Amino acid sequence: MKKDYSKSAIELHKKYKGKLSTVSLAKLQNKDDLSVLYTPGVAAVSLAIAKDKKLARVLTMKGRTIAVVTDGSAVLGLGNIGPEAALPVMEGKSVLFKEFGGLDSVPIVLGTQNVEEIISIVKAISPGFAGINLEDISAPRCFEIESRLIEELDIPVMHDDQHGTAIVVLAALINSLKITKKKAEDVKVVISGAGAASTATLKLLLKAGVKPKNVLILDSKGIIHIKREDLNNEKINLCKLSNGKHEGGDLEKALIGADVFIGMSMGNILKKEWVETMNDNPIIFALANPVSEISYEDALKTKAKVIGTGRSDHPNQINNVLAFPGVFRGAIDSGAKRITDKMKIAAAHAIASLVSKVELSKGIIIPDPFNKKVAKSVAAAVAKAK
């Protein structure tokens, strides 16, 4: 039986009133301390920055603090539950930034879901931050918010639901291809789901060598192809990035002869017998959470060579925490103004390379999230790729 963490989560959050706290790095015990941390001494620090704004990066928390920004519109799999209900997730994210990336981080939960308002608010608060992690903002709004902020700000901005997921999927795929002795250029990939994470994953896989003609991406209506008349602009764009033969059809059809299934959609949509129609040694990433596209137990009964999941209670959890702390850390340490595709691909290779040749097996395609080397290796690779 799966472990239920609900009760202990409620208890812990009640005990601490959430979990993120602020502290002083310097001691404050007497008037001298006060005069250095605050007035009158702090005036010298403010004046130095007033003369040269760049000094804020070395003299204030701006040099090491990420804003985790959400509007609460697409929180976990819970949907549009609003800013207050999103806060526990954002506090958690901030804790992960600190524990894994050594970065300070502050949740900013917004009481507006208007795209223009969100963009101008994030721009307005940006002077205090080293980077902006957008989180749990629904598609298609997340695309415009992220692209505009990347364009208009000179600090790294990343929507983690898109790119954090894409990076870890790519890392998992890199190692899965080693096990199955296949090449990115050759594999046929089926992506179930056409939301933010799927779209970013598709784009990153293409940058990493997968061919557009070899990819099929599906939404709830089936394979996305140019003749469909129900496509929004984002999905029309996906047609150019996939489906070279302009095929239509459902998931069952899409899977025939496929090498890789990437599920980012909903639970229980992948049947065991469909896996059998895939190419030899198929790779199955069933990432819907908490209910996977195919249960881990069922997947084990198929010919799948590698199985990745979205759950911490199964092997090979495709977990964003492997990526975002190191990605931001590397971008900030190197003074990068943007997180580029080159940096994301470098991050994926860094994650993949932490599974040694000896360990690499169908049960171990990605490192454990508590492997202390992960964030450091990712940060170094991202900084180098700047």
Add this chain to the structure above:
Amino acid sequence: MKKDYSKSAIELHKKYKGKLSTVSLAKLQNKDDLSVLYTPGVAAVSLAIAKDKKLARVLTMKGRTIAVVTDGSAVLGLGNIGPEAALPVMEGKSVLFKEFGGLDSVPIVLGTQNVEEIISIVKAISPGFAGINLEDISAPRCFEIESRLIEELDIPVMHDDQHGTAIVVLAALINSLKITKKKAEDVKVVISGAGAASTATLKLLLKAGVKPKNVLILDSKGIIHIKREDLNNEKINLCKLSNGKHEGGDLEKALIGADVFIGMSMGNILKKEWVETMNDNPIIFALANPVSEISYEDALKTKAKVIGTGRSDHPNQINNVLAFPGVFRGAIDSGAKRITDKMKIAAAHAIASLVSKVELSKGIIIPDPFNKKVAKSVAAAVAKAK
């Protein structure tokens, strides 16, 4: 010679990259911890709040975290130096909230000085916070920003430059009147300066018993009176709250027969010989910082009975830190939606009462900021006054 903290302040801020940091209150050492702090467990916390938003106060940092918001337009005495340069001051303020009030706190430094934008940004980020401390925002913009936010939000909002100062001045006055055996109802008060802090101080003194007819308030052009043609709306309003006889004139004239001088203006404007024209046992609060209206050494040579300053290197420092941590703490602990005048007056009396009858003397009219009882007493008094 006055101690110069500039060098040690720069060194400390360079060492720590500022001074405010974020930490996890709960341990994160293994996958079980991760499942409770973050997914999947955190979903239960989010769902509980989605059903009842009020639970955010007990299950998240919202219940204990203050946003310290500035636009960098009036930072210390340094003027309009912008958000980055304001950040060291705001980090300091956040540290004081934690160390003195036990409240977590996050600096939000804004890259806009537009009143409407600031109001809508603060409203948008408010779902994540227990209270809003406005800081170092220039007059008259600060008045509208504060009053609109108080009106439109259901969490405590206070512009500390105004009300924190007013509360501590009132506390100091309460004890000074005990020493000089005078009553608030009877004293003639001269306030030098007509900015945000002076205005709030005037209003609070009136609520505490000082008579409008007994107060003169001066700007750089002299006593404010209704016949002057250079007054903006804020200053026209001050005419109704002061100067019963519609007197004109300069500071020298204003001081004749006055019992209390409150300086919130600029350095070296109060001459020793003018103090001699005041009523017997005059009270001098020379709060301009770092250069006082009259130097402490010069004030000692006059007949002044009580001298208060704005500097930590002299006795009787009128220091906001005596007020704001306890004021917010009391308001939040009691679930107050606003910080009322009644609560501010209660805070002033709580601060004043911490100087015992034995201690009370011209050298000790207010408690030491490191007196651990201050914030607790203030918080209790504020909560009781709700």
